[in-house]
Amino acid sequence: MKQPTTWDGWASRVSLFAREGKKLLDLPRFPIRIEEFAEGYSRQLFPGDPITMIDSRDFGGKFEGALVPNVAKDEWAIIYDHGHTSRGRINFTLAHEFGHYLIHRRLSGDPFYCSRRQMMEWDSKYSQMEAEANSFAAFVLMPPDDFREQTKNFQKPTLRDFEILRDRYEVSLTAAVLNWLKSTSVRAMLVVGRDGFIDWSWSSSTLYNSGVYFSARKVTIALPEQSLAALGPTCGITSQQHPKGVWNDDTAVFESVVFAEHHGMTLSLLIYG
Ligand SMILES: [Zn+2]
Structure with missing residues (x-):
């Protein structure tokens, strides 16, 4: 063949x-x-x-x-x-x-x-x-036919939803989220924080095309003070609807967070209004 x-x-x-x-x-x-x-x-x-x-x-x-x-x-x-x-x-x-x-x-x-x-x-x-x-x-x-089926109702998913996919496919949590961001029409972003700063981020194409992204590789950007990622695990909240002005000046953002998948790191999944 x-x-x-x-x-x-x-x-x-x-x-x-x-x-x-x-x-x-x-x-x-x-x-x-x-x-x-x-x-x-x-x-x-x-x-x-x-x-x-x-x-x-x-x-x-x-x-x-x-x-x-x-x-x-x-x-x-x-x-x-x-x-x-x-x-x-x-x-x-x-x-x-x-x-x-x-x-x-x-x-x-x-x-x-x-x-x-x-x-x-x-x-x-x-x-x-x-x-x-x-x-x-x-x-x-994560074959596309099955992945589409598993994520077809993901309008406002949390990282908990992706933990279920991570376990189903035996991949990293990051890989499961990135795979969704590559294909979804939802305005969403994954932000990886390290020691209070944005290490890197990835926007879905609909969000990126509307001009929302962080250039964290070029300039140092702190995690927003009121974000769950910055507040840390002791605040006890893992998802929250933020008003305008927390993650974005013009838009309310729904954030879910996971702490320390790797040492000292935070993952925030942001869904933009
Ligand atoms: Zn390689």
Whole structure:
């Protein structure tokens, strides 16, 4: 069979393989765990340079995952960072690296070392290969048909709704939210805070196109004083409708928050009026 040449071609192929495989084994469709089939799949399709190891290593938080030659030059290994306790983050990282293996290993010629920031790059302007690996991972782990069905009533979702999706698909909470923001027509934004400041944010296209976003990479922006993210976990509230002037001067904003998915971090999901 002819091999796909694009990320979405590979994503459809692998997604179908995973679905049919589960059916044959009479297993529930989700979660799809990359570790269970990546080696066998690569051996079947590419006996000349298969993946022969999936393992963890201490990257000291510097990298989230890597695709590197394994011992012999004609074998590959997928490595993920030791420090993770979240199965969802590991599964998403493995899918990202599996994407690099299928789509990019022959284009690049170099090993791939992927940072946490690159796992968040779903914007092809920054780095096309990273964006493609993330799109591949999202498509395979959260197939569009099922994801649409699960989110069809999301007019004013909270992060609690996304925690349910995170568990269904075994992905990180951030990946589940970003996957929704990519396709929704709701005016919404994810804001990741660190130590009282906005670390980075992502707007849905309808919100972005109306000019609402934070350029937190260019300038330092503090979390708004009255935001739940700034008030911290001790205030005991996890979602709130804010009036104008808290997150945005012109618009009331509904915020839901999760504290410390990773140390010292906050996630705020903002739904704009
Ligand atoms: Zn990568």
